[in-house]
Amino acid sequence: MYELLRAHILKKIELTESELDRMASYFTPKRVLKKHFLLQEGEVGKYIAFVDRGCLRCYSVDPKGEEHVIQFAIEDWWISDLQSFLTGEWSRYNIDALEDSEVLVIDKISRDSMLVEIPKLERFFRLLLERSYIGTQQRIECTLSASAEDRYQMFLKTFPTLAQRVPQNQIASYLGIAPESLSRIRKHIADTAK
Amino acid sequence: MYELLRAHILKKIELTESELDRMASYFTPKRVLKKHFLLQEGEVGKYIAFVDRGCLRCYSVDPKGEEHVIQFAIEDWWISDLQSFLTGEWSRYNIDALEDSEVLVIDKISRDSMLVEIPKLERFFRLLLERSYIGTQQRIECTLSASAEDRYQMFLKTFPTLAQRVPQNQIASYLGIAPESLSRIRKHIADTAK
């Protein structure tokens, strides 16, 4: 089950077979069933997880008890509370599975050792972060400048697969709109199309 | 004028004097006067800039002609259109100076050479990106869960210096609210306080 991870890394940097093997040996497979947690608010985010199969989300719960989806992750994506992972602070986020999932996790000590043993991976993680950073920045731009309907349209375009797999109310939460509003927006799009 | 940059890097990684010198030699000082541009929409973002003195902003202009501030940068911060810089695509952003500023810029070819010559800097940029990514993710969480007033309060807390230096309408744009609304919010805060 390390095949996807190996391929994922080779897309960004070059590693020898033996480096790939040593890299893989730092990761531990973990099964996360639907509605089970990989991380709960108040814990320390021990792991960074690579999704081998399934779908997870990272979300916060505000004082009113409302959930807000920070991030989704399906196959070939990473998910974690990076802040908690890096600083050792308690997490303000929850990460749970929207489908039965299998992930490969690595803890901080292992990752640090791995980066020392295989310094080429520094580059991999820099590239990965560059992409992630660009993604979040685009999401910010989007919320600053576009209407709820436009944001939904962009979501469909950017993440067509996710849009199929994830419940509508979760997408609404990710976009920062009420589920009822998303329902109306979808109706409006459907009406306009025909 | 490389002192601030040297100190900035030493805060995250260890470099020898000679490595610091070689690092600094890759950067070029550049003066950007108030209202002048470091990058304009449609150009390719050639540089990553480290702010030595002054204050700049990165913003997009939407189809209605409205500006949306993506990022501010003052002394000891970095500013760029990372997407354009990395991919070579045309930028959708503008970067201009809100005050007369001095920055240290590095282009892509130089940065790549620098990273090859001083691989320890891979780590520096990874750490820098980790912080930036965490920051943007927190900003997203904030827009998803907090009211305009709460977002402004958090801004004041997180960036007390910026709040002093930057015009109110720019802060409003950064927070995704109309300048008139921010004015009302400030009045409300003042009224509540006394």
Place this chain on the structure above:
DNA sequence: GACCTCTCTTAACCCAGATCAATCAAATTT
């Protein structure tokens, strides 16, 4: 000192999207 230009404030009105409430459909559980 008169004249711009920018930024901020205030007030009246408006609207996109939230909230509340009821219903329906489709999974899950028992």
Place this chain on the structure above:
DNA sequence: AAATTTGATTGATCTGGGTTAAGAGAGGTC
């Protein structure tokens, strides 16, 4: 298969913040 839970839809109503418009300081510039 009946009962329960979960997610989606629809309608009615409300509201935070947008929009428009007008005026007021505060620098700059001639």
